[in-house]
Amino acid sequence: MITRRDPKAEQQVRGVSTPMRSRIICDTVTSDRMAGIDAFYTPAKLARRLIEFLPDTFSGTLLDPAAGAGSLLRAASDRFGDRVELVGIDINRRAIEELRRAEPSWSLSVGDTLSEPSRRATRAWRRARLSVGAVVMNPPFSTRGQAGRVFELDGFTFKVAPSLEFLLTTIRELHPTHGFLAILPEGALTSDRYGALWSALRRSFDVRVCKVDDSSYFPGARVSVVLVHMERRVSNPFPRERDAIAEWALHEPSMTDCRCVEIIRGRVPVFRVPNLKFESNAVPFLHTTSLRAPLSNESRYAPKSLADVAPFLLLSRVGRWSAPVEVDGGEYVLSDCLYALRTPDGSALPILARALEENADSFASAYRGTGAKHITLGALCSRLVEIGWSPTVRKAGSPTSASCDGSCGSISAGRKSTNLVQGTLTSRRALII
Structure with a gap:
């Protein structure tokens, strides 16, 4: 989502000095504790809809690289119980400390997912790189003052918004057995500027998209979002759908x-x-x-x-x-x-x-x-x-x-x-x- 810079939270990121993306999380702890930030929560109903992409038999490690208040992890816990190991990363130390008190069994780390030194220094990321069943996320849709970053994928160079940068960062380094599940702004899929990017991704992934018809999920911000599930194509016996x-x-x-x-x-x-x-x-x-x-x-x-x-x-x-x-x-x-x-x-x-x-x-x-x-x-x-x-x-x-x-x-x-x-x-x- 859209955020302001939070200098205090910026100082809390370990091992890296980067411009603050305090909504590198998409849901935060409480509005009064994050008063300086335009924060939009991940509603429980929307979190449950995203987790529904996973099969009933799912088990193993589940990572949220923008954990925030833990809505997605909590939805997975409610559905799968002790069969899942829940792992989360967030740039905001207060959010992680709050989650640790509420969910002591979860493995949570403070880190900036979009910074390679920072994410690789976290226990949660190292755990996910060894083995992860699924990656779930509701990344920030935009950050004030940033027009997008250049990202390279399979020989192509793209300038992408934060939501896609989160997705591409995890795709590049992680190999979940049940894929990547994300809540994205609709424009991240429908914009002409990203047509080449999605064509490249579809060559390696089966992509399922579910349009969310209700644009009022996030109080105070009317945005159109889509739910995306991406699984790497090991062997595809069926011809890929034509673009x-x-x-x-x-x-x-x-x-x-x-x-x-x-x-x-x-x-x-x-x-x-x-x-x-x-x-x-x-x-x-x-x-x-x-x-x-x-x-x-x-x-x-x-x-x-x-x-x-x-x-x-x-x-x-x-x-x-x-x-x-x-x-x-x-x-x-x-x-x-x-x-x-x-x-x-x-x-x-x-x-x-x-x-x-x-x-x-x-x-x-x-x-x-x-x-x-x-x-x-x-x-x-x-x-x-x-x-x-x-x-x-x-x-x-x-x-x-x-x-x-x-x-x-x-x-x-x-x-x-x-x-x-x-x-x-x-x-x-x-x-x-």
Whole structure:
């Protein structure tokens, strides 16, 4: 979760001097004892749901590398009793001392899981490296002042948020017989930036994901979370499921008319518009408010050099699904909260608009995210292909207009080519120009 720095707790970490991640735990002792920290507890109900991934016959050592108040360990104890040895690590000494008094039979250590010297100095980590049945965690979703850390995995380099850094750290060093179980922000799985990472992980792990529909588990913070269970694939007699993006590329439309559509993702944040400099070459600036009011009411303008050429359909990228708005013609600068969908010469826009409205439920379900809901480029491409369109992603502000190159499956279409680039399958169906 989100935290402030706690200098006192920072001094309590043994053997390492690091910036404090006092919510390198995800549940804390009590709100009054951690008053300087934005702490969100792991609810017992959510902890029990995560532990349900384990089989009834589970036994052995169970590690929580961000133990906090011990919600996950306690849920495992309630279910398995004396059959499990419970082991926990936490960066906060007070949290560990409280747990030791409450649960003297548990093996608990003070340490920073994200620091190699610190975690390897703990008895709990050394115990888990020898033998561990499962690793459970509810890691911090973010830490204030940190934009993410660079992490290397199987030859790839990724910049990841703290929640994924916790998961990857344990994956790299531990080999639990029943896998890794984690509560993660939904964005850690659905964000485009992590697509390549999950493609790499799925090559070595069977990944099960359970969406938590109730976003009010954590009082005071409405976040969307998922439960993830990852087990290393020793031998898999069944063919691995195709990646969703690969399925898009394999789709062959039967229609002969052009169904090419360009996706333009706006790039200008609304708060920057007042500071943009221009003289006479100014065009209207469109934001999500343009979806609810006539375009003639727009009073904000931006430089023509950032404009895109209509006709196109406007879709909200952030928030929730609403019916597309058709813009007949002219030049407009798009907010970074909008998508514009453009077809060759605009003649197919009414057909596209009708197709979007007929499949509104499918598009609405694609708006996801840990905080503000949004639809990613990948999800939008997927939905468009599913209803028979051939999307191309074009950079905002490009001077050219939409055209058909035959990739939509029309009579002149040739076979498409595909390339795997950083874990994302791109094709003439989803080509970034």
